[in-house]
Amino acid sequence: MSEQKLAVNEYLKTDSDFLRGTIKEGLATQVTGSFCEGDQQLIKFHGFYQQDDRDLRNERKAQKLEPLHSFMLRARVPGGVCTPQQWLDVDRISSTLTTSNSIRLTTRQTFQYHGIPKRNLKTLIQGLDQTALDSIAACGDVNRNVMCNPNPVQSQLHQQAYQVAKELSDHLLPHTHAYAEIWLDKDKLVDTQTREPVYGHTYLPRKFKMAVAVPPDNDVDVYTNDLGLIAIAQDGELVGFNLTAGGGMGSTHGDVETFPRLADNLGFIYTKDVIKFAEAIMKIQRDWGNRVNRRRARLKYTIVDNGFDKFKAEVESRAGVKFEPMREAVIGDRGDRYGWVEGIDGKWHLTLYIESGRIKDVEGKMLQTGLREIAKVHKGDFRMTSNQNMIIAGVDAADKDQIEGLARQHGFFGKVISQTRGHSIACVALPTCPLAMAEAERYFPDFIDHVDRLQQKHGIAEQAIVVRMTGCPNGCARPFAAEIGLVGKAPGRYNLYLGASFEGTRLNKMHKENIQEAEILSELDQLFEQYAQQRNAGETFGNFTVRTGIVKAVHDAAKDFHG
Incomplete structure (x- = not known):
């Protein structure tokens, strides 16, 4: 029998000399x-993607010009925590080295830049390094x-819990020296197989995601990650974690062999053993993961294909x-908790709502300038949330008025945030994401304005509903874990998903396929009317749609999601 042909990316990684490829030559x-095409895959391991402005494609093609290429770079910021000085440096880089002159908070508690010309990449990465930040392993087939x-x-x-997240992030970084050589002008070192003890010569078959949740909050959507850690405390002290594995949001339209999945519960582990278990799971994925079909290469498929019991025993x-x-x-x-909250240590914390995570100065909302001015006087830290918001954390009571004054002055308090808006997120999509099929x-x-009006119409505005929208089914905004999920199918058209739990412990299921705004809103109008009239006390919208048979519950994603 002839040997099965591997996915193209596997050969690229094998021949890349530990992620070097010809990136250095291409940069020059x-x-x-x-x-070049191969390096476009390798640069992801260094933290950035090649993109172009799709709004301008046809115009440039008519002018016989190549697409207007630029790059999106995503930083590595474990747990989303940075200092005010780091934020000032991040802001300065955005203003001087990107054409977008904006910063975007992501759904994974970090930030990314859009519109970076190739000529500015090296200077930008060196600027991040000078403020103790980097972009290595922010993308690619790694953690x-x-x-x-x-x-x-x-x-x-x-x-x-944050220290555990940071230790995991640092411990599981690739060992290759390629990033330091290409971007930071360090001397070349000779890499051998033993220099990647976790990843090996060809790294993982696909990306790998981890999250640490601290009950009762599940803002990190812990069950949507390849590996999840749910903190267990006794008398306020962390003793260990319930460990989950096998979550992931991506799927492919029309391919029933692909599906989103929530992670399985494996059991409790002590804090001292976290690194052992994380390494074990990643090495299993390295050795067992599908390297032939990238669409089925995430850990969720490894567990489904091998069986839960076999996987757990191997871990x-x-x-x-x-x-x-x-x-x-x-x-x-x-x-997120919007506005001011007081911590048990007497410090105050201000959570600012930032729509779709886009930090940019526009008329009436000078958000980028506002955060810059806050960073100049703030003595605590900045915390990015997985809902794309920013927490000004660790504020002394004496400094509250100054911080709030700056936030108000720059437009952070200008709009009342509905319960549903405050729980909802969207991905970048058009015009820069090459995978986007529709706007997000x-x-x-x-769209949320429409949803808010419908909730007000039916007297259910007080009920938070988790709504998420993506331009494609890759799932960057975790749409399949939303009570109302909208996944782009074509320009102006979406698949409508219903039935996820409010807490993020059950997936949704497709209710309507390939529909436009008018039909989506008409459907939600009817559903909200039913919900207002027939809901049980305390019943969330996702649970209502399952209880009343509007959609069937997804218990086993491999069998139920498409069935």
């Missing part, structure tokens, strides 16, 4: 704004930015530690 070539609940109220427990074998039974932990709200970020604010 200024006759084009792009990298991505590790999320952690940013709750500043439980200050001691958050700090302990325990490689970790050298047995799981204990799951400890009791109740997770609930996935939203640019259209989402208007």
Whole structure:
């Protein structure tokens, strides 16, 4: 039998000399704004994607010009925490080295730049390095930015959980010296197989995501990650975690072999064993993961194809530690606490709503300038949330008025945030994402306006509904874990998904396919009317749609999501 042909990316990684490829040579070539096709895949491991402005494609093609190439760079910021000085440096870089002159907070608690000309890439990465930030492993077939609940109220427990997230992020970085050589002008080192003890010569079959949740919050959507850690505390001290594995949002339209999935519960582990278990799971994915079909290369498919019991036994074998039974932990709200809250340490924390995470100065809302001015006087830290918002954390009571005054002055308090708007997110989509089939970020604010009006019409405005929109089914804004999920199918057309739980413990299911705004809103109008009239006390919208048979519950994604 002939050997099965691997996915193209596997050969690229094998031949890349540990992620070097010809990136350095391509960077020096200024006759084009792009990298060669193979290097376009390798640069993802260094934290950035090649993009172009799709709004201008046809115009430039008519002028016989290449697409207007630029780059999106995503930083690695474990747990989303940075200092005010780091934020000032991040802001300065945006203003001087990007054409977008904006910063976007992502759904994984970091920030990304859009519109970076190729000629500015090296200067930008060196600027991040000077402020103790980097972009290595923010993308690519490696462990991505590790999320952690940013709750500043439980200050001691958050700090302990955050340290675990940071240790995981640092420990699981690729060992290759390619990033330092290409971008930071370090001397070349000779890499060998032993220099990538976790990843090996060809790294993982696909991306890998981790998150740390601190109950009762599930703002990090812990069950949507390849590996999740749910913090277990006793008397306010972290003792360990319930470990989950096998979550992931991406799927492909029309391919029933692909599906989103929520993670399985494996058991309780002590804090001292977290690195052992994380390494064990990643090495299993490295060795067992699908390297032929990238559409089925995430850990969720590895578990489905091999069976839960076999996978769990292999994890325990490689970790050298047995799981204990799951400890009791109740997770609930996935939203952020807007406005001021006081922590148990007497410090105050201000959560600012930032629509779709886009930090940019526009008339009436000078958000980028506002955060810059706050950073100049703030003595605590900045915390990016997985809902694309910013927490000004660790404010002394004496400094509250100054911080709030700056926020008000620059437009952060200008609009009342509905319960649903405050729980909802969208991906970037058009015009820069090459995978987008429909609008998301640019259209989402208007769409939520429609949803707000419908909720007010039916007297249910007080009920938060988790709404998420993406321009494609890759799932960057976790749409399949939303009570109302909209996934782009074509320009102006979306698949409508219903039935996820408010807490993020059950997936949704497709209700209507390939429909436009008028039909979406008409459908929601009818559903909200039913919900207002027939809901049980305390019943969330997602649970209502399942209980009343509007959609069937998804218990086993491999069988139920498409069935």
